[in-house]
Amino acid sequence: MEFNVSVAQFGAIFRGIAILLMSFFAMSIAVGAYAEQIWMQQDSGTSHELRSVSFASDGQHGFAVGFGGTILATSNGGETWVAQDSGTFSELNSVSISRDGRQGWAVGFGGAILTTSNGGTTWVQQESGTPYELRSVSVASDGQHGWAVGFGGTILATTNGGLAWEPQASGTMNELRSVTFTADGRTGWAVGFNGTILSTVDGGETWIRQDSGTSNELYSISITSDGRHGWVVGFGGTILTTSDSGGVWKMQSSGTQHELHSVSVVPDGGSGWAVGFNGIILATSNGGQAWTVQSSGTSNELRSVHVTADGRTGWAVGFAGTILAFRPD
Template identity: 35%
Template structure:
């Protein structure tokens, strides 16, 4: 079985896929298996979080055992979502406004909320095999993509009522499309996907067809972000950051100033923030051309960042919510 690196945090071995193949003598157990609902955690803010996003003024974070956290005061306090039907690890979340969002994770789970993350419904679950989804992104209320293990790509044009599989072409010079895809993001109606072996793809037709972009990098990209002017940033292993100013046609390697894996990159109000293992935080005011580096004193593995309007950031880690600095 291949070693599978979970999106955004290569060091978190606990989130590695287990049971990708089932014993030939146990098909009835597969048919009967149903993940339990998310647990009501005794200390929810200490649950490993893997992604976070803004839902209007609210912050929504997702993570281990289906735990979803909500904050309405810019990360000072969090509470657990009221109802989450699947207790699988959730790896990614995407909102288009303050009410409508989607989350994805293990067992190919796709969840939908229409009340800002308070309650969630299940749109998809595949218990026949744990082929996890690592990322989800919506450009509007109807169009979204979810990506995951071994070039798994799903698209929807009806808000997730139906999810359609997309068969990717093989990368140039290769026979098969078998790359793990860890990040999904976009700008306007353009989708971007990034993953292992320096993979970046884009789609201009709602995820129906995809084009490979050769970055020149051979390692894994865990995260990415796109700007309205066509700038695209992707980041991943060993602090590698690559930048394109023309929608992915040409790429430049950027000196991030660190050599530890970067797990999340976001931008708001002219500032781009990235976080990674060893507690590193990168900030840029020039769309990723240069970065300033700081480091958390405890050096814990950071997994997600949400820029705040006052220039600060809400941080999430393997150990849960990172307390706001005074």
């Protein structure tokens, strides 16, 4: 048998092999980096369950909220957390912080909405106009436009920093567990029970139901800065992803049946983390094509995860005042 291979063909074959080897090497580096990533316990100073964590763009200023009206604040990336006076004993489920770390909003039981404009030195109650429990809040980069979602399909919106919150028509009575918007405050999603995924492209004036392909409870959503790529997590280890703004949602393999309560993906969509029941932490470095279990060092349920835009620093919070963090060496 004869093999006649020209110089050009040989060069093409060699380049193909080189590309494959470089891809394999890059993947090996990425997997190695994740394997070495270590989550460390931070001292929260509380035993209350923490439901949500959010950080400013500097990765230094952040808030965590939870049971008993708990609000914790840090100005040094979580090396120290300080309890703040929330003025309520209501369960707080979600917190959203502005990029500069000065403004923040927290929502919770009984329609509670709290806000700060001075980095948490003082928190002021705002009138939500609803008795329904609010489960999630998202505020746009301008600090004026924001949304809160919760029981009974509730969606509230503000255009003036929370001086007034107005209801928006969600078209569902399913509990909504998470809401997120792009920086301009025009494009957003809300997810919840019975596989509910809602989307808007006009700041919430109209919400349209998208086909999630599942009836599982959905707990959290994270989207890329362009608003095209997104990830949703939920009951039974559910992970869904879209690359066309939710036109189509596809199931990804999480490798677990544990409930996943929260997901945080970097703006370009390459790297992401999900946390949930029994202290599980999953990570991806390839847009969710593969999710890898990371060691959390705890069996406490984790309720929220937040990662900085560069993906180099992150925090997770949960039961018994648990706060975990990873950061560059």
